[in-house]
Amino acid sequence: MxxxxxxxxxxxxxxxxxxxxxxxxxxxxxxxxxxxxxxxxxxxxxxxxxxxxxxxxxxxxxxxxxxxxxxxxxxxxxxxxxxxxxxxxxxxxxxxxxxxxxxxxxxxxxxxxxxxxxxxxxxxxxxxxxxxxxxxxxxxxxxxxxxxxxxxxxxxxxxxxxxxxxxxxxxxxxxxxxxxxxxxxxxxxxxxxxxxxxxxxxxxxxxxxxxxxxxxxxxxxxxxxxxxxxxxxxxxxxxxxxxxxxxxxxxxxxxxxxxxxTAVPRLLERAYDSILERIGQLPAPMRWLGLWAVRTGEQYKDKGAQPAFYALQLALARLLVLRRWRRLLGGRVQGVLVGAAALQPRLGRLFSAAGIPIREGYGMTETSPVISFNRFEPGGARFGTVGIPLPGVEVRIGQHEEGPEGEIQVKGPGVMLGYYQRPEATQEAFTPDGWLRTGDRGQMVHKRFLQITGRQKDLFKTSNGKYIAPEEIEALLRLCPYIEDCLAIGARRPFVSALLLPQFELLYQWAQEEQIHWTAPQYMVHNPKVMDFLRQQVREANRHLPAYKQVGNIHLLYEPWTAASGTLTPTLKLRREWLAEKHQKDIDRIYEQGADLRG
The missing domain is CATH 3.40.50.12780 (ANL, N-terminal domain)
Incomplete structure (x- = not known):
């Protein structure tokens, strides 16, 4: 049967x-x-x-x-x-x-x-x-x-x-x-x-x-x-x-x-922030050990045998710290299937190092939903990618003037019948030769792994004529534990800027260590020392970007971004246009101040 x-x-x-x-x-x-x-x-x-x-x-x-x-x-x-x-x-x-x-x-x-x-x-x-x-x-x-x-x-x-x-x-x-x-x-x-x-x-x-x-x-x-x-x-x-x-x-x-x-990346990001917050509350020797274990886990390799010295370090980190994380999930977890948004590669490495196999996938409602995902067999997973296309699913990359990346287009048995009562939108969703336009940009890496680089509609061009994929910049900024979320902007502007939502729990710990008087978040985002600290974090992130992609200036926000407030979708994606419209005055002020964070 x-x-x-x-x-x-x-x-x-x-x-x-x-x-x-x-x-x-x-x-x-x-x-x-x-x-x-x-x-x-x-x-x-x-x-x-x-x-x-x-x-x-x-x-x-x-x-x-x-x-x-x-x-x-x-x-x-x-x-x-x-x-x-x-x-x-x-x-x-x-x-x-x-x-x-x-x-x-x-x-x-x-x-x-x-x-x-x-x-x-x-x-x-x-x-x-x-x-x-x-x-x-x-x-x-x-x-x-x-x-x-x-x-x-x-x-x-x-x-x-x-x-x-x-x-x-x-x-x-x-x-x-x-x-x-x-x-x-x-x-x-x-x-x-x-x-x-x-x-x-x-x-x-x-x-x-x-x-x-x-x-x-x-x-x-x-x-x-x-x-x-x-x-x-x-x-x-x-x-x-x-x-x-x-x-x-x-x-x-x-x-x-x-x-x-199954999980969405934001849940893992919050778990990571919670881990760092707990480590920050430990006595100095234990805090050093916890941070060392985190750094060790973030270097975990996704293929082949680990180098001998690193394997020894990892075994020690697992023994002293990381195995406790697996116990918090019950101790039997064999797979956490992650989708709906991009996962920071370091989180995949860290949790996998702790014995919690993270497998990121990619899909959309229009494809029922999975298009590709990282496998469980040896050699079937690569951090920083969304895996290998499913059996029966064809993927091709449409060409774009900005190099090998292009729109991801799909054929397969999971592709939708169409949009309800919207024949024109249905027609627009497909290429003339019948491939579904996903609206996502990506490329194939390591021969068979799909890598997402951003959304076609989110791609913007600065007034200098350079194309920018905001997701790349946002993912880099989120690597900073003191940044909860961010929105990169810059369409038809002279440089890239960002709205930042700080991670206030960790920021509070930093303020205590620096003996900075803490009040409410709505006041702390205007504190000169807090602003300078986060600006320095952005300067550090800019070192990993070419000059034209670097964030020139920032504005700090304090209200949480949630689905209930309308800033996130129910699947926890940014509502970019809504956020940009709501904070238009703040964005205008950024560009009046000019760029002073780029290297």
Whole structure:
């Protein structure tokens, strides 16, 4: 028995490796487990509930959640197996984005994970004529919820459901996933069952996950990366444990001891900053040892045997410091699959040196999503790259006037059907000869590894006529532990400048050591000593850049960049145009002051 459609995966698991703990989530102090058989039974009840509500084939239902859960996954399956179209939405999205997606998709029903998400939907209901009702997965006394969605299927409904399932072809539309909209309105990506299933089969053939493994899920299921990963875990027979919130995630890592989980680079960056913060609080001898272990880990090689002297240093660093990090993740982790944004190579080296294998990949919603990723077999990974294209996926690099780099273009079974109700945008997304334009710039290195160098639309030209990829500069600046985030700017300007968001916890430690009086962040960004210190950090980074790419001046900010504030997308990417517009006066002031940081 094989699976061709997403809803075939649960019966496939039941036939091949039935699991008594297929899905798990903690309720209070106890765990709630769903066996494969119980999961199938609940999807049948939910499908009967949708039929009872009068949904017809092709009708859309929105699902809002900040994190994945068994209920989210079961609702997803129950819709698709009856021929209905789930529209996952980030519950942290802005009100205008939520309104836009619900209106364009014409969702007849919405399911929200909690009261907060539900109230966001209800606040927009007056402007959504197609929306009939909203349900909440959190049990609330004043709103319909999980139990209200279920019906014990009658014999007639059971027969109807079998007919509906049989009529669904693998090339039929399975879901509409809206892009996070870093610029402009979100677009609804139409993905078929075959699109996503092809990605699942390619990934599980390359990742050593099986029925004996445990996976932890804590990213938004509205992002196609985490959603595909959940189905891949099911198809491999692994048990999926779900986390409610960040604090619980830290506890679950130690208690359930997962073998695999997915992450975004920003989470690893925060973990790194937390490690440095803790090291900075240690007594002097221990602080020196901790920093030495970090520096040693950052030199870890991704191919061949380590040089003898370095291997000795690494063994000592692991014995004294690094092995403790692996224990914080439960001690059994065999792979952390990282996507959605670029990972700093030094973090991949450092965590891998600590026995935490980091494997960075690359993809997009339009490709279901994985295009390439670093493998687990010897020689199959290179830090600073996004790995080798998946089997069946073709990648080519479009030419550009600025050397060997160019737009990454893709062909393969995971490429989308098109954008929902946007034929012109769909046509623009493809080259005349049928390759998907990813909008990302890159090149092939080490013969078969794909390296991302930036976004086509983010590439800008200074008034001196030089093309700049801001991601390269931003990644270099983020290597400084005192810089939390940054935005490089300079289109049609005489030099590159940057908005910097300091890492205030580490900056506080530095201020204590330097005996600088500390107040609130909004005042510290104007402190001359703090400004001089961070300007010196930028000068150090500039040493690694050619003159025309060097940052000439900076402006410090203090308000955190978050999805809730609109500065980041729900997948934690910078909203560049939004940030630049918000801080236009600060940017103008930078250029009035001129450049004085370049070498």
């Amino acid at each position: 094989d699976f061709q459609r997403l809803f075939d995966i649960l019966p496939y698991q039941q036939r091949c490796f039935p699991n008594k703990r297929a899905l798990a989530i903690r309720q209070g102090v106890a765990w709630q487990f769903y066996s494969t058989a119980e999961a199938i039974r609940l999807t049948q009840r939910l499908s009967a509930g949708w039929l009872h509500l009068g949904l017809r084939k092709g009708d859309r239902v929105a699902i809002l959640a900040e994190r994945a859960s068994p209920r989210w996954l079961l609702i997803d399956i129950s819709l698709m197996q009856a021929g209905f179209i789930p529209v996952p939405i980030h519950s942290s999205c802005l009100a205008e984005e939520l309104r836009y997606i619900l209106k364009e998709s014409g969702a007849r029903y919405a399911v929200a994970a909690n009261r907060e998400a539900l109230e966001k939907v209800l606040a927009e209901r007056a402007q959504l004529p197609a929306l009939e009702e909203a349900y909440c997965l959190q049990e609330l006394p004043d709103y319909p919820g999980w139990e209200d969605l279920q019906r014990e299927p009658t014999p007639a409904q059971q027969e109807q459901l079998q007919v509906l399932k049989a009529a669904i072809h693998e090339d039929d539309l399975a879901t509409i996933v809206y892009t996070s909209g870093t610029a402009g309105e979100p677009k609804g990506v139409m993905l078929s069952h075959a699109n996503i299933v092809s990605n699942i089969k390619a990934v599980i053939s390359l990742v050593p996950v099986d029925r004996t493994k445990r996976a932890l899920s804590f990213l938004p299921p509205s992002h196609i990366f985490e959603r595909m990963a959940n189905y891949a875990y099911l198809a491999s027979g692994a048990s999926i444990y779900y986390s409610h919130n960040p604090e619980e995630t830290r506890l679950l890592l130690r208690s359930i001891k997962p073998h695999f989980f």
